[in-house]
Amino acid sequence: xAASASVRSSVGLTxxxxxxxxxxxxxxxxxxxxxxxxxxxxxxxxxxxxxxxxLQTSRGLYHSEESAGAEDxxxxxxxxxxxxxxxxxxxxxxxxxDNAMYLAHRHNIELEGACEASLACSTCHVYVNRDHFxxxxxxxxxxxxxLDMAPALQENSRLSCQIILTQELDGIELTLPKVTRNFxxxxxxxxxx
Amino acid sequence: xxxxKGVLWKIRMLNIFLTSTRRVRITRLHxxxxxxxxxxxxxxxxxxxxxxxxxxxxxxxxxxxxxxVQVDIYERLxxxxxxxxxxxxxxxxxxxxVMNTFTQTAQHARCSFHGNVSVGKDVTxxxxxxxYHAVVLSYGAEGNRTLGVPxxxxxxxxxxxxxxGWYNGLPTNRDLRPDLRCETAVILGQGNVALDVxxxxxxxxxxLKNTDITQPALDTLAESSVRRVLIVGRRGPLQLxxxxxxxxxxxxxxxxxxxxxxxxxxxxxxxxxVLPRPRKRLTELLLKVAVETPxxxxxxxRNSAKRAWGFRFFRxxxxxxxxxxLTRAAGIRLAVNRLEGxxxxxxxxxxxxxxxxxxxLVISSIGYKSLPIDPxxxxxxxxxxxxxxxxxxxxxxxxxxxxxxxxxxxTGVIATTMNDSFDTxxxxxxxxxxxxxxxxxxxxxxxxxxxxxxxxxxxxVLFSDWEKIDxxxxxxxxxxxxxxEKLLDVGxxxxxxxx
Numbered sequence: 001x002a003a004s005a006s007v008r009s010s011v012g013l014t015x016x017x018x019x020x021x022x023x024x025x026x027x028x029x030x031x032x033x034x035x036x037x038x039x040x041x042x043x044x045x046x047x048x049x050x051x052x053x054x055l056q057t058s059r060g061l062y063h064s065e066e067s068a069g070a071e072d073x074x075x076x077x078x079x080x081x082x083x084x085x086x087x088x089x090x091x092x093x094x095x096x097x098d099n100a101m102y103l104a105h106r107h108n109i110e111l112e113g114a115c116e117a118s119l120a121c122s123t124c125h126v127y128v129n130r131d132h133f134x135x136x137x138x139x140x141x142x143x144x145x146x147l148d149m150a151p152a153l154q155e156n157s158r159l160s161c162q163i164i165l166t167q168e169l170d171g172i173e174l175t176l177p178k179v180t181r182n183f184x185x186x187x188x189x190x191x192x193x
Numbered sequence: 194x195x196x197x198k199g200v201l202w203k204i205r206m207l208n209i210f211l212t213s214t215r216r217v218r219i220t221r222l223h224x225x226x227x228x229x230x231x232x233x234x235x236x237x238x239x240x241x242x243x244x245x246x247x248x249x250x251x252x253x254x255x256x257x258x259x260x261x262v263q264v265d266i267y268e269r270l271x272x273x274x275x276x277x278x279x280x281x282x283x284x285x286x287x288x289x290x291v292m293n294t295f296t297q298t299a300q301h302a303r304c305s306f307h308g309n310v311s312v313g314k315d316v317t318x319x320x321x322x323x324x325y326h327a328v329v330l331s332y333g334a335e336g337n338r339t340l341g342v343p344x345x346x347x348x349x350x351x352x353x354x355x356x357x358g359w360y361n362g363l364p365t366n367r368d369l370r371p372d373l374r375c376e377t378a379v380i381l382g383q384g385n386v387a388l389d390v391x392x393x394x395x396x397x398x399x400x401l402k403n404t405d406i407t408q409p410a411l412d413t414l415a416e417s418s419v420r421r422v423l424i425v426g427r428r429g430p431l432q433l434x435x436x437x438x439x440x441x442x443x444x445x446x447x448x449x450x451x452x453x454x455x456x457x458x459x460x461x462x463x464x465x466x467v468l469p470r471p472r473k474r475l476t477e478l479l480l481k482v483a484v485e486t487p488x489x490x491x492x493x494x495r496n497s498a499k500r501a502w503g504f505r506f507f508r509x510x511x512x513x514x515x516x517x518x519l520t521r522a523a524g525i526r527l528a529v530n531r532l533e534g535x536x537x538x539x540x541x542x543x544x545x546x547x548x549x550x551x552x553x554l555v556i557s558s559i560g561y562k563s564l565p566i567d568p569x570x571x572x573x574x575x576x577x578x579x580x581x582x583x584x585x586x587x588x589x590x591x592x593x594x595x596x597x598x599x600x601x602x603x604t605g606v607i608a609t610t611m612n613d614s615f616d617t618x619x620x621x622x623x624x625x626x627x628x629x630x631x632x633x634x635x636x637x638x639x640x641x642x643x644x645x646x647x648x649x650x651x652x653x654v655l656f657s658d659w660e661k662i663d664x665x666x667x668x669x670x671x672x673x674x675x676x677x678e679k680l681l682d683v684g685x686x687x688x689x690x691x692x
Contacts, residue, residue, distance in 0.1 A: 114294060114607055118287035123608045145438045148471035149606060179612045 078165045082109045083175040100126070100163035100174060111176060117161035119143055122150035124160040129173035136163060152177045236261045237625060238638040240325040242312045242566075243332035244268030245275020247597020249295040250611045251329050254618035256303050259625070264304045265325075265639045269311045270364070271654040271686040272662060273299065275333060277607070278679075279363045282389040283404035284396065286676060291607055299656045305639060308654035309687065313566035315651045316642055322592055324641035326632045327621055330570065330579060330586070330595040331614070334561035334603040340381065344513030345557075348372065349522035353386045353558035360393055360410035362679035364686075367409075372521075373417035375553020379525050381510055382558035383426040385606075388439040390556050391422045395449050395500045405676045419554065421452075422502045427509040427530055427541040430461050430479055431468075436606075437475045443502060444482050450495035452503040453483035479504075507531065511547060513555055524551045561603035578602055584617030591630055594621050658690035665689045 082090045082104055092107050094100075101124045104111040112123035119142045128136065133156045139147070143162050147153060160174060239255055241248045244266050252264045272278065274292055281288045299306045312318065312332070321328045337352040339345065349372055358366035378394055380387045393401070398415045406414075426433065433440075444451065462480060465473055483504075487495060507530040514524035527548045530541035563579075565572035571588040573580050579595045580586065586593040596617035597610050605613075624630035637644075646653060662680060669678035680686045 112294075112608075112611060114291040114611065115287050116290040116293065118290060120285065120287035120290070121606070121608050123611060141441075142438075144474065145436070145441065148437055148474060149608065151609075151612065153470065 078167065078170050078172075080165065080169075081171075081173045082107070082111075083173060084110055085176050085178050094165050096166055098165045099161060100165060100172075101159075101161040103165070104160065104174075109176075111160060113161060119146055119159070119162070122146045122159065125150040125153075125157060125177055126160045126163075127154055127175040127177060128156050128158050128163075129175075130156065132169055132172040133158070135168050150177075151179050235635045236263050237327075237632040238262070238325045238636050239264045239327045239329060239621070240321050240638075240642075241266045241329045241331055242318070242321070243275065243330070243597070243599075244270075244273040244306060244308065245331065245333055245597065246277055246291065246295075246607050246610045247331035247333065247599075247614050248275070248329075249273075249298050250614035251331055251596045251618050252304055253294070253298045254615045255621065256298065256301055258618070258622055262303065262625075263638060265642075266299070266304070266306045267310045267312055267316075267321075267642075267653075268306065268308045269332075271308045271683060271690055272659055273306055273308060273656070279358055279361045280386075281361075282357075282393065283360065283406035284392070284400065286404065288607065306656040306659065307639065307642075308659060308690075310642075310646065310651060310653050315649055316645055318567040318569050318593075320645055321642065322590075324637050324639075325592075326634075326636055327592050327594060327624075327630060329584075329617060329621065330593070330599055331597045332563075332566060332599055334563040334577075334598045336562040336564045336577075337557075338560040338562050340510055340513075340557050340559065342510050342512050344515060344522065347513055347515055347522045348520055349375070349553055350513055350555045350557070353380070353382065353390050353556050354561055356390055356556050357386065360406050360414075362407040362681050364681060364683050367681045371413070371554065373413060373419050373554065376418055377421045377423065377550070377552040378419050378554035378556065379550060379552045380422060380424045380556045380558055382434075382560070383424050383504060384434040384558060384560075385436060385439050387424050387556075387558035388435045388443060390558060391424055391502055392439075392442060392446060394419050394422055395446060395502060397448050400447070403674050405670065405679060407679055407681060408673070409681075420500050422500075423505050423550065423552075424502065425505045425508050425510070425527065427507070428539060429506050429532055430458055430483075430504070431464065431472070431476065432539060433475065433479065433504070437471070437478060440475065440478055440482075444478070446502075448498055449500040449502055450498040451482050452501045454503075454505070455484055457504075457506040458484050507541065508548070509541060509543065510557075514549065522553060522555050524549055525555055561598070563599045563603065576602065584613075584620040585624070591624070652691070654687065654690045661692065662686055662689050 076095045078094045078096055078098070080092045080094050080100065080103065082092060084090060090107065090109060092103060092109075094103050099117065101111060101113050101117060105113065111126070114123045115121040117124075125147070136158060139158065139162065143159050146159060147157055150157060157177075163169075163172075163174075165172070237259070239252075239262060241252055241264060245268075248266050248268070252266055255262050255264050266273075268275075274295060277289055277292055277295075298304055310316065312321065318328060318330075337354040339352075344350070351369065351371055355366050355369055356371060359369040359371065373394075380390055393406075393414070394417070396414075398411065401411055401414065443449075458480060461476060462484075465476060465480075468476060486492075505527075508527040509530055510525055511528045512526040513522050514526055515521065516523040527550060528543045529546040529548060531544050532539050533542050534540050563577045569589075570593065571580050571586060572578075578601065579599050580588060581595050581600055584594050584596055584600060586595055594617050596614040598604075600617065601613055621630070625632055643653070663677075666677040666679055670676050672678075680689065
């Protein structure tokens with residue numbers, strides 16, 4: 001926390017940062033922070049390329065990109081399948097450490113993320129396939145609170161912005177909930193829920 | 194090669210850092226960053242009335258789905274974003290992150306924002322329908338439901354809509370000047386807006402001073418005498434309308450302790466088993482706070498807290514009681530209720546008993562309300578919404594749609610409005626595909642509207658003009674350690690916009 005504060009102030013970020021007590025374990029900045037402190041073994045894992053407005057520190061990201069290198073080793077690859085609202089399966093190759101929501105964004109999958117992974121909305125809600133659901137770490141209370149507000153909540157519901165991909169999650173399938181009350185272009189009318 | 198990549202990366206990062214402190218997400222929109230070609234004269238043109246979440250999400254879906262549609266958003270105020278700017282509480286800045294998404298939409302090549310244009314006054318809906326192939330009404334709910342009890346007009350009584358507008362810098366509410374020199378405040382209604390008001394009234398000023406709350410509101414709250422806030426609902430704990438996140442925030446609010454009537458919670462614990470998950474978790478937390486004996490540290494914390502809050506259930510307002518000189522509110526008379534009905538369908542019935550509570554501030558948080566803005570648009574005077582089927586306005590010619598609160602009624606969070614707006618966009622696109630909506634003619638679009646506005650002496654505020662306001666507010670905020678210091682006056686906004 002202190003280290004990240006000093007990095008922030010060193011590039012003159014304004015105090016626009018949220019006053020809500022930050023959950024450092026979930027903040028992507030924390031991983032960069034750890035790298036910045038020279039913690040061994042994290043350099044290959046820190047592939048967090050997606051920019052977040054709290055991450056306006058060219059120094060930190062520069063380090064991350066430098067460490068990425070031209071080729072990504074196969075051991076880091078995680079296969080993810082997104083199932084969109086029309087039922088289409090979209091396989092995606094991800095890396096260990098990727099965030100499931102930003103990964104979807106990078107592949108133009110129709111998943112919103114209104115609050116930008118800060119546990120203040122439920123727009124990145126997905127269903128996780130049974131086999132992998134149990135492998136995910138327990139949701140923290142704040143995630144459960146936001147999930148409570150998601151329409152069509154199921155037992156295997158999670159917020160995708162809280163899913164960080166690991167080797168163990170290889171083959172995970174994330175289904176986008178059908179929340180529309182509208183009819184589809186082909187005339188199919190979903191049952192109301 | 195990696196050196197070259199590294200240099201390009203550094204330049205790009207530096208550029209982003211220098212030019213914008215906010216816009217960062219890698220865009221997913223087709224033709225973003227101004228790389229799309231300018232719209233052809235014959236492309237389908239859609240006009241959206243209202244620059245809040247409903248308007249922006251409808252625009253986003255249209256622009257993303259059809260590569261030829263041009264969308265123009267008209268907004269009455271010079272500033273965009275609606276309730277995200279004026280409704281979301283200052284201490285919920287993460288919820289406002291959605292403005293970044295809206296900014297990307299506004300900056301898209303096939304989308305444009307026109308602020309300072311009042312539809313219904315500066316330009317009629319009929320004129321918009323002549324200029325565009327489709328018009329989507331997304332103007333939300335600017336009114337509020339009234340209590341309909343004597344004393345509602347006394348000084349010291351405000352709608353939550355006005356109170357929230359006041360601390361969030363809505364120009365219409367700039368001069369509200371609520372009097373906070375009383376000890377007890379009563380809030381009628383128990384939804385998230387009511388909890389927001391309670392939390393802002395009781396939050397330590399040290400927490401609020403680094404948010405985007407307006408300076409006048411901060412100064413007033415710093416001098417506030419309010420020490421006790423009662424949040425009143427006509428039904429019981431199982432009908433509590435707020436969500437768990439907001440309840441948790443009240444429970445954890447520094448310097449405050451909860452004060453509830455244990456008798457309100459008889460028979461609740463045994464109902465827990467059959468409740469659906471969201472209601473179950475909410476009720477569990479409520480019971481824990483209201484009924485369970487707290488452990489040592491929590492007990493100490495509560496005993497040393499100087500401010501208190503609590504829910505009062507089974508109470509409906511009957512009259513707001515005046516002070517001796519009959520000018521201000523000095524108390525409220527509440528009818529005591531009991532419940533009838535079963536399961537989800539439960540309603541309050543008065544028992545005949547009444548109870549008087551002394552208070553100097555009454556905030557009624559019983560719902561926002563949409564208003565009709567143009568006689569040409571059908572409006573349901575009972576439900577206060579525009580009559581529609583899946584977003585297609587009924588009882589009028591084709592080409593009129595609606596999304597957001599004006600379509601469904603004023604409930605739900607941003608995510609609800611998002612899904613609803615996507616629904617309307619899908620209906621509209623479906624109509625275009627099927628030919629129900631005729632897009633074969635050439636329409637003038639914003640060029641046509643600009644001509645009308647010029648004749649009437651109305652000058653729109655473009656998105657790049659808003660960015661000047663945004664920049665000025667951020668600059669003023671930085672001086673005070675706040676994310677922004679909002680401009681409170683439309684005249685000042687326009688001055689900054691057009692420098």
